[in-house]
Amino acid sequence: MRFMVIDDSKVSAALFEQLLTEAGHEVRSVLDSREAAAQAAQWQPEVVLLDLMMPHVDGFALLATLRADATLREMRIIVVTSKPYDADRQRVMSLGADGFIPKTTPREALLARIEQIVQGRLRIRFWGVRGTLPVPGEHTLRYGGNTSCVSLEFPDERLFIFDAGSGIKTLANTLLAERPGKLRASLFISHPHWDHINALPFFTPLYIKSNEFEILGPAQQDRGVEDLISAQMDGVFFPVTISEFAAHMRYRDLGEGDCEVDGIAVSCLLLSHPGRCLGYRVDYGGRRIAYVTDNELYPESTEWHNPEYRQQLADFVRGCDVLITDTTYTEAEYQGKVHWGHSTVTEVVALADAAQVRTLCLFHHDPEQDDAAIDRKLEIAQRQLAERGSQTQVIAPAEGSELRL
Numbered sequence: 001m002r003f004m005v006i007d008d009s010k011v012s013a014a015l016f017e018q019l020l021t022e023a024g025h026e027v028r029s030v031l032d033s034r035e036a037a038a039q040a041a042q043w044q045p046e047v048v049l050l051d052l053m054m055p056h057v058d059g060f061a062l063l064a065t066l067r068a069d070a071t072l073r074e075m076r077i078i079v080v081t082s083k084p085y086d087a088d089r090q091r092v093m094s095l096g097a098d099g100f101i102p103k104t105t106p107r108e109a110l111l112a113r114i115e116q117i118v119q120g121r122l123r124i125r126f127w128g129v130r131g132t133l134p135v136p137g138e139h140t141l142r143y144g145g146n147t148s149c150v151s152l153e154f155p156d157e158r159l160f161i162f163d164a165g166s167g168i169k170t171l172a173n174t175l176l177a178e179r180p181g182k183l184r185a186s187l188f189i190s191h192p193h194w195d196h197i198n199a200l201p202f203f204t205p206l207y208i209k210s211n212e213f214e215i216l217g218p219a220q221q222d223r224g225v226e227d228l229i230s231a232q233m234d235g236v237f238f239p240v241t242i243s244e245f246a247a248h249m250r251y252r253d254l255g256e257g258d259c260e261v262d263g264i265a266v267s268c269l270l271l272s273h274p275g276r277c278l279g280y281r282v283d284y285g286g287r288r289i290a291y292v293t294d295n296e297l298y299p300e301s302t303e304w305h306n307p308e309y310r311q312q313l314a315d316f317v318r319g320c321d322v323l324i325t326d327t328t329y330t331e332a333e334y335q336g337k338v339h340w341g342h343s344t345v346t347e348v349v350a351l352a353d354a355a356q357v358r359t360l361c362l363f364h365h366d367p368e369q370d371d372a373a374i375d376r377k378l379e380i381a382q383r384q385l386a387e388r389g390s391q392t393q394v395i396a397p398a399e400g401s402e403l404r405l
Contacts, residue, residue: 001118004045005029006036006062007080008054012103016049016080019111033057037065040072047118050097052081052088060095067096076118084181086210089157099156104180113178116155116404122287123153124322124403128167129396131294131328131342131364132195139370144399146170147195148364150291150324152282158262159185162280162291162324164200167399172204182210186261189217190293191277192228200229201238211247216261218276219253226251254278269316271295272309273341281316287405290317293326293364296340297347314355321405323352324397327362330377342366345380353390359403360385362396 003025005016013029020027028043030036033054040048048066052059059079066072078099079092089100099117101110116123128134128146136145147165154160157179161171164187175183183205190196205211217225229251230242256270256278267281272295279292292313298304317323328342342364352360362381365374378396385392397403 001025001047002043002045003027003047003049004036004040004043005049006033006054006059007031007049007051008033009051012051012080015107019107020114023111023115033059033062036062037069040066040075041069044071045075047076047078047114049078049080049114052079052083052092060091063092063095063097078114078117086182089182093156102179102181106177109178116153120155120285122155122284122289122405123151124289124324124405125151125153125171126167126397126399126401127151127171128163128165129363129365129399130165130195130367131326132367134166135367139372142371142398143365143374143396146399147199148190148293149199152289154264154284157184158264159183160261160264160282161185161187163188163190163196163293164198164203165195166199168199169202170399172202175205182212183208184212184262185214187213187215188266188278188280188291189215189225189229190271190279190291191218191273191275192220192225192232193275193294194232197229197232201233201240206245206247206249209246213247214250214252214261216252216254218255218270218278220276224251224253267316269313272297272306277341279313279316281320288320289322289324289405290320291324292317293324294328294341295326295343297343297351298338299344299347302338310351314351317351317357318355319357320355321358322361322403323355323357323359324361324363325351326364327377327381328364328366330380333366345377346384349381349384349388349390349392349394352392352394353385353388357392360392360394361403362394 003020007013017027034056076098079097080101082103127149130147146167148163149165149167150162152160258267265283269279271277271279281290327345327348329344334344381394
């Protein structure tokens, strides 16, 4: 692609030129902001990296000028600045910027962030794929031993987090390194069983004053999500209470139905699991992602099989680009664990195929299963989808892996 770097700093311009050229892009730099608009109109770059603090014409004014040029309407503009202020981020986004990246972003993350904004892609990262309890050790090295946590990053820096199992601690460390400055995020709790909330007190960004979080999830009888989070940190079960959160916190109780979270369409479905448990579906820019754990799909051979619920769930995940769902057991393992609230690979494969899911992600693995056992579940799913002649692809994401849509 054709990149134009507009920055009065020779050092910054040279850094971006090297980074982008090594990635195979064509790059031109403009050090004098007074010349930038004319050069952009002449060269017609596909992407502009724009500094804010420049003499003569600052980045805010130049951004407005570039956006007013009809010939540059399709051009992406990414502000890359040393100013960490959220007010500046909001202002440049309102002026038409496609992204806002701090210059303090580590070099290894900078190119990925630029490309994510340019391509308008969603980024799904897996921080914990286990269920019930963490299982560290030599037999879980490939898939990881942490419990449920998945992040969904949008091109404009909005961030969704699904569940707060032990994997959220690694996510915290990554966010502190990749996103210096103010952090805003929405955290969806599927349900308050321990393996989905017990690492929340270790999510370091909650203790930083400038950050902003909304925690969402299903109420349990008369106890809302704020009360449920607070209860596990009441001083008896954990020495730090919820009052120590320094970030600006909001809590929202969710039920079945559609809602909007940070301007993004989210749908919720009550799942087949003890207590109130919600599955989530996100629709954004023509793409659809579903996070559905924990959930028990009773086989048709049992008296508890519910075809109406099966159809409802299939409609909920229909056409998903990515379905991340509970595939805890093989059929043999399930025989002794009926009513535990989790599904077999076979039942999930049937669901994904019927709902024409594009990519099925095996998730929430039983703590007794080592890496080889997860490999076998993946082989079962691949074979069964092939036997069905299904277009659905199946993967078993490892901790630390990612998908881009």
